[in-house]
Structures are given as structure tokens and as C-alpha cells.
Amino acid sequence: MKRIINIGVILVFISVVSCKKENVDTDMSKTPVVTVNNETLYKAELDDAVPRNLSAEDSTEAAQSYIKMWINTKLVYNKAKQNIVNKEEIDQLVEDYRKSLIINSFQEQLIREHFSKAVKDKELEAYYEKNKDKIKLKENIVKGLFLKVPVDSKELANFQKWYKQTNDAAVENIEKKRLQNAVGYEYFYNDWVSFSSMSENIPLSIDNEEQFLKTNKNIEVRDSSFVYLLNIKEYKLIGSEAPFDYVKNHLMEIYIEQQRSDYLKQVQDDLYKKAVSDGEIKFYDNKL
Numbered sequence: 001m002k003r004i005i006n007i008g009v010i011l012v013f014i015s016v017v018s019c020k021k022e023n024v025d026t027d028m029s030k031t032p033v034v035t036v037n038n039e040t041l042y043k044a045e046l047d048d049a050v051p052r053n054l055s056a057e058d059s060t061e062a063a064q065s066y067i068k069m070w071i072n073t074k075l076v077y078n079k080a081k082q083n084i085v086n087k088e089e090i091d092q093l094v095e096d097y098r099k100s101l102i103i104n105s106f107q108e109q110l111i112r113e114h115f116s117k118a119v120k121d122k123e124l125e126a127y128y129e130k131n132k133d134k135i136k137l138k139e140n141i142v143k144g145l146f147l148k149v150p151v152d153s154k155e156l157a158n159f160q161k162w163y164k165q166t167n168d169a170a171v172e173n174i175e176k177k178r179l180q181n182a183v184g185y186e187y188f189y190n191d192w193v194s195f196s197s198m199s200e201n202i203p204l205s206i207d208n209e210e211q212f213l214k215t216n217k218n219i220e221v222r223d224s225s226f227v228y229l230l231n232i233k234e235y236k237l238i239g240s241e242a243p244f245d246y247v248k249n250h251l252m253e254i255y256i257e258q259q260r261s262d263y264l265k266q267v268q269d270d271l272y273k274k275a276v277s278d279g280e281i282k283f284y285d286n287k288l
Contacts, residue, residue: 034067036074041067110267111260119252127255128244135242135251140195140209140235147174147229148184148201155181156227163229164218183226189233192246202228210237 031043049066050059084090128135145166149159155177162170166189178185184201195213199206204221206212219230236243244251275281 034071036071037078039074041070107264111263114263115256115260119256124248124252124255125244128247128251132241132244135247137236137238137240137242137246140213140237141192141243141246142195142198142213142232142236143189143192143234144198144230144232145171145174145189146184146186146198146201146231147178147182149182149227149229151222151225151227153181159229160220160227163231166231166233192236192243195235198230202230204228213237 033041033043033046035041046063046066050062054062145163147159147163149156153159158177159174159182162174171187171189174182174185175187186198186201188198195209199209202219202221203223204219213232213235217232219228219232221228272281
């Protein structure tokens with residue numbers, strides 16, 4: 001007669017045994033929970049699989065689910081091994097994957113050792129200058145200043161005057177008054193930002209951004225609660241050369257990836273040349 005394994009009993013038994021042996025044997029890796037054929041699930045593995053900070057009831061339920069999944073996986077795997085028809089193909093796939101893991105691990109180690117220092121700005125700027133004709137904007141960008149002012153603000157008239165000016169005095173006036181008289185303020189005279197993201201702050205529908213930027217410098221829009229003021233000091237359109245400051249972060253990713261690719265290719269070339277020189281590669285005259 002086959003014996004039916006009660007997972008709940010197993011868990012209670014393991015818990016009791018663990019408590020009794022707490023001061024004797026603390027090596028949970030040697031405490032078995034269940035065995036399927038010749039493979040055993042130990043309590044240490046079960047503890048690692050069950051999430052921490054669960055209630056006693058939830059912890060028991062999670063443990064039962066994991067044990068059942070573990071048993072089913074072993075049973076299905078063992079049955080599959082006995083009935084597999086394309087074992088050689090699977091073995092080859094496993095070996096190919098193993099080689100890929102080893103190669104990737106080796107390459108990552110080489111990269112960590114070779115690129116231990118951060119890329120310097122001068123190095124990145126040199127790369128930009130060499131390739132800037134290929135680096136084009138994919139969105140319209142602007143420099144400027146944005147204000148969102150309540151319609152009843154006592155400083156509204158002054159803001160409407162100051163936001164059109166780009167001198168330091170006007171900006172200083174705005175920054176002095178904005179905390180108590182404006183609910184939104186962004187100063188980006190020195191930084192490029194996406195025009196589409198900036199225009200989301202204004203209740204205004206723009207069908208043609210390019211035409212809008214060419215014909216508008218000071219934008220003022222009003223609704224029942226606020227007045228929205230946007231000064232566009234400078235703009236660049238889609239397809240034009242992207243400014244270094246705007247693409248710097250993205251450019252860094254591209255540059256590092258290219259450096260890594262070039263370095264790994266050089267490693268491969270060096271290994272190939274050395275193998276040929278040392279006679280580790282033998283070519284045959286068979287026609288391909």
C-alpha cells in the first residue's frame with residue numbers, strides 16, 4: 001500500500017524537531033523536509049523560499065505551496081527524462097547556453113576591470129564633436145521661463161511685464177515675489193527642456209509645434225483661476241543638431257556601449273591572432 005505524504009504533518013514535525021534540536025544542531029541544511037526518489041528538499045531551502053514577516057498561518061500555507069510545487073517539479077522532470085525523444089538536441093541547447101553564460105561572465109569581468117574609471121567630460125565632449133552631425137533632435141526643445149499665477153494675484157501685472165524680459169533684474173524680481181504670489185515657476189534659461197513637456201503646463205492646444213515656436217516668443221493664456229506665462233528665449237527644432245548638454249546623459253550610454261563593444265572586439269582579435277601564432281588553430285584545404 002502506498003503511503004500518502006501529509007505536507008502539514010511534515011511541517012509540524014520539522015518545526016517540533018527543530019525546536020528540540022535548537023541547541024544541538026543549528027545546521028538547517030541537513031534537516032530534510034521531503035524526498036522524491038533520490039532528491040531531498042531541506043528546511044534551509046524551504047526557509048529561504050518562504051517570504052519573511054508572514055503570519056504563522058500564512059507562513060505555513062506558503063511553505064505547503066512551495067513543497068507541493070517542489071514535489072510536482074521533481075515528479076514531472078523525472079517522468080520527462082524517461083520519455084524524452086530529443087535528448088541530444090536538448091543537451092546541445094544546454095551546452096550552448098552554458099557556453100554563453102561563461103562567455104558573458106568573462107566579458108563582464110573584463111569590462112569591469114578595463115572600465116573602472118568614470119568617463120571624463122572632455123572625453124565625452126570629444127566624442128560629441130566627432131559625431132554631432134549624426135546626433136539629431138527627435139523633439140523640439142526650448143530655453144525660457146514659466147509662471148503660473150492666480151488671476152487675483154496683486155503682482156499679476158508685474159509678472160506679465162517681468163516674464164517678457166530676460167535680464168537679471170527681471171528674473172530677480174520674479175523670484176522675490178513668486179513664493180507668495182505664484183503657484184508655479186520654472187526657470188530654464190540655461191537648460192534645454194522638451195517643449196511638449198513644458199507646454200503640458202498650459203491649457204493650450206498646439207497643432208503645429210514648429211510653426212508655433214517660430215511665431216511665438218511670449219505666451220500668455222488665461223482660464224478662470226490662473227494666468228499662464230511662458231517666455232521662450234531660444235528654441236531648436238526636430239532634426240537640428242542636438243546640443244551637447246541636452247543629450248549628454250543619453251550620449252554617455254551610447255559612448256560607453258561603443259567603448260565596450262570596441263574593447264571586446266579587440267580582445268577577440270587579440271585572442272585569434274595569438275591562437276594562430278601559437279598554432280592552436282588548424283585550417284584545412286576543404287572547399288566550403
